Amino acid sequence: MKKLAHILVLAVFGVACWFLWGILHLAPVVAHGGALPGFTTLCVELRPVLVVLPILAAAYCLGILVLKAERSPSWVPFFATTMSVLVLVTLPTLVAAYLPLVSSINGLASR
Numbered sequence: 001m002k003k004l005a006h007i008l009v010l011a012v013f014g015v016a017c018w019f020l021w022g023i024l025h026l027a028p029v030v031a032h033g034g035a036l037p038g039f040t041t042l043c044v045e046l047r048p049v050l051v052v053l054p055i056l057a058a059a060y061c062l063g064i065l066v067l068k069a070e071r072s073p074s075w076v077p078f079f080a081t082t083m084s085v086l087v088l089v090t091l092p093t094l095v096a097a098y099l100p101l102v103s104s105i106n107g108l109a110s111r
Helices: 002-030 038-045 049-066 076-109
Strands: none
Touching: 002 038, 002 049, 002 076, 038 076, 049 076
């Protein structure tokens, strides 16, 4: 049961990172070819981190799957760690996606 919980947490974490990667992929599209704010550019350049994080979590899960059932650790610390990392990555991602939208709206309002 612990191994199944680890796999479910990994699946949710992987899908969430994939959605965040997609949000950062769409941020330059919102700018309509204009210059992106500096923070957005930084976050878009750091987009490969959203691929590395689930790979690291999958490596940990693979290690858990190899352990015997009696020795496998609880899934709660893994859940807490992945969700904490997800929150710490989601907040800057949403801000980075919101900044070009605000810039576009300000550009339309000044016309």
